[in-house]
Amino acid sequence: MLAKRIVPCLDVMNGQVVKGVQFVNLKVEGEPPELAADYEEQGADEIVFLDITASYEKRDTTLEVVKKTADMISIPLTVGGGIRCITDIQNVLSSGADKVSVNTAAIRAPNLVKESADVFGSQCIVVAIDAKRVYVDSDLTDKTVVDTTKGKCWWEVYVEGGRVPTGIDAMTWAKKVKDLGAGELLPTSMDCDGVQTGYDLELTRTMSQITNLPIIASGGAGNLEHIYEVLTAGDADAALAASIFHRSQYSVGEVKRYLADKGVTMRLV
Amino acid sequence: MAVVNYGVGNLRSIRRGLEKSGAAVKITHNPTDLLRSDAIVLPGVGAFAPAVKNMAPIADIVAEAMKNGKPILGVCLGLQLLFTRSSEGGSVKGLDFISGDIVKLPDTVKTPQMGWNTLNIEQSHPLLEGVKDSCYVYFVHSYYPKPIDSAVVVATTEYGVRFASMIAKKNLLATQFHPEKSSKTGLTMLKNFVRIMKR
Numbered sequence: 213m214l215a216k217r218i219v220p221c222l223d224v225m226n227g228q229v230v231k232g233v234q235f236v237n238l239k240v241e242g243e244p245p246e247l248a249a250d251y252e253e254q255g256a257d258e259i260v261f262l263d264i265t266a267s268y269e270k271r272d273t274t275l276e277v278v279k280k281t282a283d284m285i286s287i288p289l290t291v292g293g294g295i296r297c298i299t300d301i302q303n304v305l306s307s308g309a310d311k312v313s314v315n316t317a318a319i320r321a322p323n324l325v326k327e328s329a330d331v332f333g334s335q336c337i338v339v340a341i342d343a344k345r346v347y348v349d350s351d352l353t354d355k356t357v358v359d360t361t362k363g364k365c366w367w368e369v370y371v372e373g374g375r376v377p378t379g380i381d382a383m384t385w386a387k388k389v390k391d392l393g394a395g396e397l398l399p400t401s402m403d404c405d406g407v408q409t410g411y412d413l414e415l416t417r418t419m420s421q422i423t424n425l426p427i428i429a430s431g432g433a434g435n436l437e438h439i440y441e442v443l444t445a446g447d448a449d450a451a452l453a454a455s456i457f458h459r460s461q462y463s464v465g466e467v468k469r470y471l472a473d474k475g476v477t478m479r480l481v
Numbered sequence: 482m483a484v485v486n487y488g489v490g491n492l493r494s495i496r497r498g499l500e501k502s503g504a505a506v507k508i509t510h511n512p513t514d515l516l517r518s519d520a521i522v523l524p525g526v527g528a529f530a531p532a533v534k535n536m537a538p539i540a541d542i543v544a545e546a547m548k549n550g551k552p553i554l555g556v557c558l559g560l561q562l563l564f565t566r567s568s569e570g571g572s573v574k575g576l577d578f579i580s581g582d583i584v585k586l587p588d589t590v591k592t593p594q595m596g597w598n599t600l601n602i603e604q605s606h607p608l609l610e611g612v613k614d615s616c617y618v619y620f621v622h623s624y625y626p627k628p629i630d631s632a633v634v635v636a637t638t639e640y641g642v643r644f645a646s647m648i649a650k651k652n653l654l655a656t657q658f659h660p661e662k663s664s665k666t667g668l669t670m671l672k673n674f675v676r677i678m679k680r
Contacts, residue, residue, distance in 0.1 A: 310491055424592075
């Protein structure tokens with residue numbers, strides 16, 4: 213049976229791993245290659261490496277750090293941040309990444325998803341979607357409005373590292389990138405990111421049901437129960453987390469044993 | 482050891498895995514390199530039709546290597562290329578070293594299958610020495626192999642359907658999963674492949 217995945221995320225700025233609260237107040241956490249190797253040893257199922265400043269400051273992803281990180285591990289590596297064109301994708305893949313995550317560039321030029329899926333295969337193309345709830349009083353014809361426990365809302369896509377709202381409905385966008393050839397989706401809840409109060413389960417569940425693509429849930433993990441919830445009620449295939457692992461609040465192994473004990477299919481090492 | 486370069490994707494990981502296992506690796510598309518090599522790896526990234534096209538100039542050399550008993554390892558797409566045909570992108574002819582089709586995973590499961598799934602070992606094989614039954618390996622694929630001859634099936638995996646996840650036909654070995662991405666279990670298999678080459 214296919215196991216659910218636990219995916220530590222390295223948010224990388226200037227070659228170092230950082231973590232902030234709701235995309236601001238960033239603090240240094242460590243070196244990417246060492247952290248990645250340590251996570252594999254603990255039982256991480258894959259690693260996500262996000263160059264979080266690249267898109268905003270128009271800086272290329274630090275390919276040398278990607279190479280060093282890829283060389284330290286024998287589990288899949290996804291790299292995102294600052295990917296603007298096919299050449300960027302080729303460079304990241306030839307530096308040892310298995311998948312590339314695109315975000316802002318896909319919104320600006322959706323055909324990048326199609327072109328890159330055609331060349332490299334859908335399995336390499338992850339579309340990251342930074343989404344924030346917009347509460348409404350009634351249904352809207354052009355948005356996917358969902359009845360949540362906190363009221364009716366839709367999710368708006370943000371770009372440029374969560375700085376710029378687009379007015380685009382995240383569910384419509386998710387369906388579109390699936391049709392263009394995306395192989396996996398990485399929704400980050402901007403309402404929940406970094407505050408450690410749990411993932412946005414309604415975001416991941418709705419996106420999973422609408423697209424039937426593998427979903428890596430991101431944003432909000434604060435304790436083990438949160439991860440359990442998103443992999444069960446949230447219908448996610450993988451849970452991404454940063455802070456709770458970097459600060460050694462829990463090891464990856466502890467998280468996986470907890471989930472396995474609760475009946476979630478896990479690869480235990 | 483020659484790792485065939487189709488011109489796209491990540492070949493760094495498989496190279497590193499093989500080198501760590503004691504092989505001297507050349508990533509190449511050059512017929513002379515393939516002829517001189519002691520073993521050939523067909524790596525697993527990209528779509529079926531373009532890969533078949535890129536393979537066309539060296540298909541005869543790979544066929545020759547197969548007849549001569551040179552160890553060949555196909556990984557993921559590299560496995561699929563060995564089959565008669567694939568339904569990915571219509572109906573595209575493969576190298577036909579193994580009779581059978583490559584077909585889409587059922588609609589009842591999410592595609593691609595992305596992640597760690599278990600290997601049910603159906604028969605022992607030198608590539609699986611030191612590998613336990615029901616161990617987890619890493620898969621990324623939307624299509625799976627259906628060999629006509631069940632004797633070539635070394636291991637199977639369940640994902641909406643029970644499919645052949647590892648295949649062996651004499652010196653021709655192939656995995657639908659990625660050993661180079663399967664942590665210690667995968668590295669054990671790559672070490673075994675290097676040992677098979679050196680025999």
